Amino acid sequence: MAILVTPETRILVQGITGDFGSRHAKASLDYGTQLVAGVTPGKGGQTFEHGSHKVPVYDTVSEAARQSGATVAVIFVPPPFAADAILEGVNAGMDLVVAITEGIPINDMIKVKAAMAGSKTRLIGPNCPGLVTPGLGEKSHGGCRIGIAPGYIHKRGNIGVVSRSGTLTYEAVWQLTTRGYGQSTCVGIGGDPVNGTNHLDILKMFNEDPETEGIIMIGEIGGNAETEAARWAKDHCKKPIAGFIAGATAPPGRRMGHAGAIVGGEEDTAQAKKKILAECGIAVADSPADMAKALLQLMGKL
Amino acid sequence: MNIHEYQAKELFEKYGVATPKGIVASSAEEAAAAAATIGGTGLVVKAQVHAGGRGKGTFKNGFKGGVHVINTAEEAKDIAAKMLGQTLVTHQTGPEGKLVSKVLIAKSVDITKEYYFAVLFDRGTSSHAIIASTEGGMNIEDVAANTPEKIIKEFVHPTIGLQPYQCRKIAAELGFRGPLMNQAVKIFTALFNLYLKTDCAMVEVNPLALTTDNQLVALDAKFGFDDNALYRHPEIVAMRDKSEEDPREVAASEFNLNYIGLDGNIACLVNGAGLAMSTMDIIKLHGGEPANFLDVGGGATKEQVTAAFKIILGDPNVKGILVNIFGGIMDCQIIADGIIAAAKEVSLSIPLVVRLEGNNVEAGKATLAASGLAITSAEGLTDAAQKIVDAVNAA
Numbered sequence: 168m169a170i171l172v173t174p175e176t177r178i179l180v181q182g183i184t185g186d187f188g189s190r191h192a193k194a195s196l197d198y199g200t201q202l203v204a205g206v207t208p209g210k211g212g213q214t215f216e217h218g219s220h221k222v223p224v225y226d227t228v229s230e231a232a233r234q235s236g237a238t239v240a241v242i243f244v245p246p247p248f249a250a251d252a253i254l255e256g257v258n259a260g261m262d263l264v265v266a267i268t269e270g271i272p273i274n275d276m277i278k279v280k281a282a283m284a285g286s287k288t289r290l291i292g293p294n295c296p297g298l299v300t301p302g303l304g305e306k307s308h309g310g311c312r313i314g315i316a317p318g319y320i321h322k323r324g325n326i327g328v329v330s331r332s333g334t335l336t337y338e339a340v341w342q343l344t345t346r347g348y349g350q351s352t353c354v355g356i357g358g359d360p361v362n363g364t365n366h367l368d369i370l371k372m373f374n375e376d377p378e379t380e381g382i383i384m385i386g387e388i389g390g391n392a393e394t395e396a397a398r399w400a401k402d403h404c405k406k407p408i409a410g411f412i413a414g415a416t417a418p419p420g421r422r423m424g425h426a427g428a429i430v431g432g433e434e435d436t437a438q439a440k441k442k443i444l445a446e447c448g449i450a451v452a453d454s455p456a457d458m459a460k461a462l463l464q465l466m467g468k469l
Numbered sequence: 470m471n472i473h474e475y476q477a478k479e480l481f482e483k484y485g486v487a488t489p490k491g492i493v494a495s496s497a498e499e500a501a502a503a504a505a506t507i508g509g510t511g512l513v514v515k516a517q518v519h520a521g522g523r524g525k526g527t528f529k530n531g532f533k534g535g536v537h538v539i540n541t542a543e544e545a546k547d548i549a550a551k552m553l554g555q556t557l558v559t560h561q562t563g564p565e566g567k568l569v570s571k572v573l574i575a576k577s578v579d580i581t582k583e584y585y586f587a588v589l590f591d592r593g594t595s596s597h598a599i600i601a602s603t604e605g606g607m608n609i610e611d612v613a614a615n616t617p618e619k620i621i622k623e624f625v626h627p628t629i630g631l632q633p634y635q636c637r638k639i640a641a642e643l644g645f646r647g648p649l650m651n652q653a654v655k656i657f658t659a660l661f662n663l664y665l666k667t668d669c670a671m672v673e674v675n676p677l678a679l680t681t682d683n684q685l686v687a688l689d690a691k692f693g694f695d696d697n698a699l700y701r702h703p704e705i706v707a708m709r710d711k712s713e714e715d716p717r718e719v720a721a722s723e724f725n726l727n728y729i730g731l732d733g734n735i736a737c738l739v740n741g742a743g744l745a746m747s748t749m750d751i752i753k754l755h756g757g758e759p760a761n762f763l764d765v766g767g768g769a770t771k772e773q774v775t776a777a778f779k780i781i782l783g784d785p786n787v788k789g790i791l792v793n794i795f796g797g798i799m800d801c802q803i804i805a806d807g808i809i810a811a812a813k814e815v816s817l818s819i820p821l822v823v824r825l826e827g828n829n830v831e832a833g834k835a836t837l838a839a840s841g842l843a844i845t846s847a848e849g850l851t852d853a854a855q856k857i858v859d860a861v862n863a864a
Contacts, residue, residue, distance in 0.1 A: 194798060246697065272698035273590055274668055280595045281627035317797035317827060332743020334795040338850070341795075341826065358742060361595045387743055390592050413746040416731075416753045417762070424727045424742025424764040426697065427592075432610075437750070454754050455747035456850035 169300040169352040170327065170372040170379070171263060171289075172239060172311040176300075179204040179237035181244055181252050183215050183224060188243030191267075191315050193217045198318035199302055199309040204235035228259040239263040241297060241313045249293060250275035257288040265313050266292035266363070273426070276361035283363070290363025294426065296333035296355035307349075314355070316340075324349015326462065327373035329366055330385035331358050331392075331425065335413060335455065339383050342459035348468075351379040358425025360389070366396035374404050381407045381466050383458055384449070388414035388436060389429045394443045401447035409450040409462035412437040470694055472708045473517045475573045477690045484663035487656055488687045491575030493517070500549030501542040503574040510540040513577045514548045516557050518567035519713040526559035528552065529566060535559065538577060545574055568712065578686060583676035584643055585609055586657065588625075588664040590671065590695075597625040597664070599657070601639050605676035631661040645685070652685045660687070667705055668698030717780050724776040726765055733758025734788040735857055736781040738774070740765050740795065748793045751850055757858040760787050771807035778811045782819075789820040789861040791853055796827025805833040809840045820860035821845065824853035 172178075178195075182188035183205025195202045196217050204223055205215045211226030225231035228240060240256040242249060242264065249268040256264035271293050283290060291298060297314015301307035301321035312318045320337055322344045330336040336355050343350060354369050356362055366384055373379045382404075386393035393412065400408055415437035417423050419430040430436055441451045452461040463469040472480075475493040482488065492503035504512055516523055516535035523535030532551045539545050549572045558566035583605030591598035601621040604612045613620050621642050625631045633654055640653035656677070664672045671693035678688045699706050711719050721728030727742065731749075735757045739745035742764045749759035761781065765773050781787055794804050808823060824847040825833045837844050845860065847853035 190798075247700065270697045272668055272701075273670060273695045274665070274698065277590075277596055277627045315798065320797070320827075330743070332741060334739075334741030334797065335743035335747055337795050337797055337827075338744060338747075360590070360592045385743070387746060411747075413743050413750060416749040416759055417746060418729075418731065421729050421762075422696075423729065423746050423762055428742060428746065454751055454851065455744075456751065456854075 168376055168378045170369070170376050171298060171352060171354065172300050172313065174300060174302050174309055174311050175201065176239055176311050177201045177203045177235060177237045178239040178241055178311070178313055179206060179228070179231045179235060181206045181228060181240055181242045181256065183207055183222070183243075184210055184213075185243055189215070191243065192222070194318065195312045196220045196222075198312040199304065200312045203237050204231040206231045228255045228261070232259045232261060237261075239265065239313060242266045242268055244268060246270040246272070250279050253279050253290060254282060257283055257286050261288050264288055264290050264363070265295070265297050266290065267295060267297055267314050268292070269294040271359070273361060276359065280361055280363070291354065292357040292359075292362060294359040295357030295362075296336060298352060298354040300352045301350055316353070316355070320344055321353065322349035325351055325378060325380040327351050327369075327376070327379040327382045328353040328385070329369040329373070329382070330355055331387055331427070332385065332413070335385055338455060339385060339458040342456075346459055346463065348459065348463065351376060358387075358427050360427040365392045367392070367399055370396050370400055370404060370408070374406060379406065381462050382409070383462050384408055384410045385458065386410065386412045386440060387425065387428050388412070388417050388423065389427045389431065391434060393440050394434070397444045397447040397449055400449065407450070407462065407465045409452060409458060409465055410444045411452045411455055411458045412440045412444070413455065470696070470709050471519045471713065472692055473519065473571065473710065474515060474689065475517055475571065476708045477692060478573070480663060480667065480692075481687055481690070484659050484666070486659045486663060486687050487685060489576040489578050491573050494549060494572050494574060495553070495570065497546045497550040497553065500572055500574055501546035504539065504542040504545035507574060507576055509576070511577045512539050512545065513537065513575050514539055514545055514552070515573045515575065516552045516569040517571040517573055518557055518562065518569060519710070520559050520561035520567055522559035522561050523557065526557045526562070529556040529558065535569070578678060578688070579681040580678045581681050582679045584679070585612070585675050586660065586677045587671065587673040587675075588661050588669070589673070591624065594624055596627040597631075599623040599625065599631070599635070599639060601643060603643055605678070609675065625661070630665065631658065633658070649683065649685065656685050656687070667702055668695045669693060670695045717783055720776070720780050721763070724773055726763060726773060726777055726780070728780055729762040730784060731759055731761050732786070733760045734786045735861055736760040736763070736784065736787045736790045737793065738763050738765060738777050738781065738790065739793045744793065744795060748791065748850075751854040752791065752858065755854040755858045757854070757861060760784055771810050774807040775811035775814050778815045778817065782815060787819065788864055789822070789857050791857040792821065792823045793850070793853060794825055794827070796825060796830065796833075798828065800828050801825045801830045801833030802836060805836040808844070809837065809842060812842050812844065817842070820857065820864065822847050822853055822857040822860065824850065
């Protein structure tokens with residue numbers, strides 16, 4: 168089953184003719200993802216070609232969705248145009264909009280979030296690596312790869328992964344795959360302070376997903392998304408969870424790369440978050456090298 | 470980025486926030502002229518540096534105090550001459566101090582009471598919040614911890630913005646009644662507009678002062694700008710004073726590197742913010758101390774890695790470097806070439822441990838091994854951290 172997307176999910180790419188968008192559209196096509204349409208305003212009617220793939224390009228998301236049957240949009244457009252691109256995806260009635268773009272102004276996202284209230288669309292990101300539901304082929308080929316994650320590090324299986332960061336997610340996935348454990352779905356929710364989907368939303372989905380048997384939740388300093396998710400999980404989650412919080416050595420008041428990764432108060436620190444996670448029954452890895460190990464031990468597999 | 474007090478005043482004036490008149494000066498003569506223009510007695514001369522604690526600071530030439538009250542243009546000239554071109558040391562500058570190249574001449578005011586007023590981005594509600602308090606002039610975190618009942622919090626609607634009734638509510642709670650209520654609404658509204666239109670993440674006015682002649686004025690302010698929105702505010706970007714920033718961080722930003730200097734001796738170079746933070750953490754976990762946070766982003770080109778090495782090596786405390794790259798899409802061979810070229814260009818002489826993972830990793834590792842350089846290859850995060858900590862301890 169997986170969550171959010173399956174290998175059959177049809178996706179479209181907003182910003183498919185740009186450098187960033189085209190590179191990752193090609194990687195998704197190579198992975199075997201059902202990438203069925205592209206959108207670049209003014210380039211409607213063109214075809215995006217890659218190997219034997221011919222992907223039609225449309226001027227608007229509405230046209231692209233109607234013609235291709237895509238239900239998910241992934242956004243690679245530059246920051247000044249990204250808020251508009253998200254709202255266009257929402258207006259076109261997409262089930263899911265995944266915003267990869269890094270550097271969208273906070274005020275733009277505040278308005279987008281308010282404007283999305285009550286819509287049927289779920290937003291993941293912005294400033295995120297996207298999500299992957301691995302396929303059954305060699306090196307997980309045939310899966311649904313949305314965004315910028317390397318597809319081949321995955322393996323189809325039963326562990327759900329949710330994280331704010333990109334490369335740290337790959338690290339956790341790789342730890343699982345090299346130990347022989349696959350993933351149901353891996354979701355990067357992004358490092359910005361205003362985002363569409365948080366840890367708690369994803370935990371709830373993994374909890375309901377019959378394919379997911381265990382969860383790795385990766386967080387970092389700043390905000391209370393991880394602790395909120397942990398407190399919910401304590402009473403409601405039926406599945407074992409391992410966690411890691413990055414930034415134990417981060418100095419207060421400095422923004423550590425991600426716009427959202429900043430220690431404001433006591434509750435924001437890695438130490439405080441780890442303590443709360445542990446109190447809620449989550450197996451907390453002290454080392455980022457032990458994320459998979461912590462989960463597999465909790466599940467009695469090691 | 471931070472701005473100077475005189476620049477904050479310029480923004481206040483532009484957005485109609487009441488503030489005592491002030492003029493910035495770059496020379497003693499300009500200071501005298503500024504004092505004459507403002508006129509009257511009871512003016513202040515204030516050294517313009519980004520650090521706090523200026524009043525109690527000392528200049529390296531022995532002159533005491535970065536803030537002085539003066540009464541004549543002649544005095545303004547005399548005091549400005551003692552500050553300009555000199556280095557001011559305060560409890561926030563560190564012993565190296567900050568060079569003063571501008572002074573602000575402003576009208577001083579007689580204060581009845583000090584208040585606190587801030588507009589900031591609120592993560593919990595994904596919107597804006599107002600924080601106000603009758604306890605101005607103090608550290609607001611202390612007020613919140615010791616007397617939480619004295620903190621007024623008002624959330625702002627994400628699209629319609631701060632409403633007049635909200636301003637009146639805050640004013641009433643602060644005790645601004647009668648004619649003062651209208652003044653308060655006006656200054657709160659102006660501050661919110663300034664915050665919103667310049668894409669601030671925070672505007673903190675501390676103190677907001679009530680003067681003896683019943684005027685509400687913003688005396689001192691701290692601004693935090695949303696870096697992501699600076700592209701649409703060239704007038705704010707022009708206020709950046711690079712001489713106030715860590716030169717390593719300035720150099721890093723020119724190469725699109727995200728660098729933050731720390732106190733340890735093991736430098737790290739990583740792709741991705743989350744992994745970069747985790748790399749610092751694992752160095753500490755294995756008994757080392759990270760010297761920096763450094764995220765080279767998704768690309769990690771040869772030029773970036775070379776620039777990163779130069780910045781890292783500019784820190785005299787650094788005794789070893791850990792490179793941690795999860796290649797993912799990138800070809801590890803290309804990353805390895807970049808590391809070798811960079812190491813050669815900077816004639817690297819301290820231990821370098823490289824942990825590569827991802828696409829074409831075997832070729833990348835072989836390239837590093839064949840380079841003839843003293844590069845230690847690591848398998849996985851733990852091995853990498855252990856190797857660099859051991860190497861630095863052995864040196």
